[in-house]
Amino acid sequence: MTWVISFLGACFMLTVSYAFYNAFLHPLRRYPGPLLWRAFRFPYVISVHKGDIHRRLNTYHNKYGPVVRIAPDELSYSHGAAWKDIYSSRPNHLPLPRNPTWFKKMSPDEPDSIMGYNEQSHARFRRAFANSFSEKNLLEQAPVIESYVDAFMAKLKSMDTVDLNQWLNFLTFDISGDLSFGESFDCIKNGKAHPWVEIAQDFGKGLAFISSINQYPPFHKLLRYIIPKNIMQRTLDHRSMSAEKAQKRLALEIDRPDFVTPAKKFGDQKNAISDKEWEINMSILVFAGSETAASALTGIVRQLVQNLGVMVRLTQELRDAFIVEKDISIASTARLPYLNAVISEGLRLCPPVAIGVPRVVPPGGSTILSQYVPAGTYVAFNQFSAFRQSSNFRSPNSFLPERFLHPEDGDDVSAFQPFGIGRHSCIGVKVAWAVMRVSLARLVWEFHVRLADEGDNWDWGSQDTYIFWVSDGVRWNGACARTDLHIGEETFERDPESGIIKKLDFRGFGYTFPPHRRKRHRYWIRG
Numbered sequence: 001m002t003w004v005i006s007f008l009g010a011c012f013m014l015t016v017s018y019a020f021y022n023a024f025l026h027p028l029r030r031y032p033g034p035l036l037w038r039a040f041r042f043p044y045v046i047s048v049h050k051g052d053i054h055r056r057l058n059t060y061h062n063k064y065g066p067v068v069r070i071a072p073d074e075l076s077y078s079h080g081a082a083w084k085d086i087y088s089s090r091p092n093h094l095p096l097p098r099n100p101t102w103f104k105k106m107s108p109d110e111p112d113s114i115m116g117y118n119e120q121s122h123a124r125f126r127r128a129f130a131n132s133f134s135e136k137n138l139l140e141q142a143p144v145i146e147s148y149v150d151a152f153m154a155k156l157k158s159m160d161t162v163d164l165n166q167w168l169n170f171l172t173f174d175i176s177g178d179l180s181f182g183e184s185f186d187c188i189k190n191g192k193a194h195p196w197v198e199i200a201q202d203f204g205k206g207l208a209f210i211s212s213i214n215q216y217p218p219f220h221k222l223l224r225y226i227i228p229k230n231i232m233q234r235t236l237d238h239r240s241m242s243a244e245k246a247q248k249r250l251a252l253e254i255d256r257p258d259f260v261t262p263a264k265k266f267g268d269q270k271n272a273i274s275d276k277e278w279e280i281n282m283s284i285l286v287f288a289g290s291e292t293a294a295s296a297l298t299g300i301v302r303q304l305v306q307n308l309g310v311m312v313r314l315t316q317e318l319r320d321a322f323i324v325e326k327d328i329s330i331a332s333t334a335r336l337p338y339l340n341a342v343i344s345e346g347l348r349l350c351p352p353v354a355i356g357v358p359r360v361v362p363p364g365g366s367t368i369l370s371q372y373v374p375a376g377t378y379v380a381f382n383q384f385s386a387f388r389q390s391s392n393f394r395s396p397n398s399f400l401p402e403r404f405l406h407p408e409d410g411d412d413v414s415a416f417q418p419f420g421i422g423r424h425s426c427i428g429v430k431v432a433w434a435v436m437r438v439s440l441a442r443l444v445w446e447f448h449v450r451l452a453d454e455g456d457n458w459d460w461g462s463q464d465t466y467i468f469w470v471s472d473g474v475r476w477n478g479a480c481a482r483t484d485l486h487i488g489e490e491t492f493e494r495d496p497e498s499g500i501i502k503k504l505d506f507r508g509f510g511y512t513f514p515p516h517r518r519k520r521h522r523y524w525i526r527g
């Protein structure tokens, strides 16, 4: 009995000493943060598990400022200047590599990938895929992307009410499947998620769980025993489906407008990519390219239906610009300033990558925001919290696309980097913009998009995030009805000849144009 008490006493003393050291003697002791988080890693891990880490970080940045110590060895940043310091290459500074805790392989035989932390392999894959994401290749991929938006729109036109979140996922996964695996998942055609997509959508929680265990070496070695059998089986099924799809695509000895053809040519000439490497990289491209874009579009549409003044202005820009739907293309939507501002503002309030992708400070330490940070420290720019700081954006929780047209005092748009910067920044940024622009434009041009339940208003940040947002199907109930517009108190007259010109009253949206402008704001509506 006495030895049990002695043992427990020793454990207690060790824990207290460990916490005391972390909080008051550690090289990061001068950085502010909540006491328990500075002393232990577990509050951070619990928060990641609960899915509320983005809200916690937001609260802490509000309280402690642009740098917060969120674990004994981790700092979170929200000041725009930190982007360059953490993620770009600077003269006389070693680059900060990705944090292996988040990007650890599940098994030693797993090949490296473009998302991995091995910098050499990353550089090799980045070079191989660079051409696949060039402007020239996007031009070739544009008709493929647009054909899926055609199919998406055709399906929506046949329905009265839809769960937009689900259908936007169908759209983006079908596009990514085609551009990576050489074939669509047929989610739009079948009106349901393909098994590959279903499993992939559960990745977030799994990744959050794995990264939490990885924080406590050597327990990560037990990971494979802790993960429930059925989840392990789903992962294996997913891998074999990916392998089959990847091999099928590689066997196609034809040039297709996709991500594979240019990378394959590069690999053949310079540095062959092995079959296993193809498999993992293709899966990453599918997932990175679809979940993010669907999440962004869902967030943007939610902001629009909750801010009808913005919806009106956007609808007007689109209907002024296009008389027929088929003119709405990737190329023609690039020049619409308000559409682009709406997308940026949606990405600010609903960033698909809600928490920062962490880096590790290399040997010798580094300087971030002019302050020394010791080697081994994890550092990250956390997007959700940074984008909602009043030190970066005026009225940070309001949906104001105009801030991207005319940034005013209080808007530091340099803090806004939803695609990251530096050598690991999003390789698919051009594709992402293309998909978001053309699908949002067609959706808003064609439909009166509104909430099925008018009272279903909530802030995007109130959802949980497990690396990706968990868009709760029950709470998100988007409706997309092909109805005539009924705006404010007035309905509209249709021109009997053309059937398209109608009058619009902006009242009822809490957004009133000055009388001299109101005349010019006419709606082009197709019933």
Ligand code: HEM
Residues within 6 Å of the ligand: 098, 114, 115, 122, 126, 284, 285, 288, 289, 290, 292, 293, 296, 351, 352, 353, 357, 418, 419, 420, 421, 423, 424, 425, 426, 427, 428, 429, 431, 432
């Ligand atoms: C709205 C949509 C998207 C957002 C917000 C987004 C965001 C990001 C961010 C923040 C990173 C940086 C990760 C880091 O710093 O470690 C990243 C990397 C990446 N993204 Fe995206 N992304 C989007 C769409 C896409 C698309 C459409 C593709 C491909 C089709 C894609 C493929 C990738 C890949 C492969 C990487 C890793 C790049 C590297 O490490 O070199 N993403 N993305």
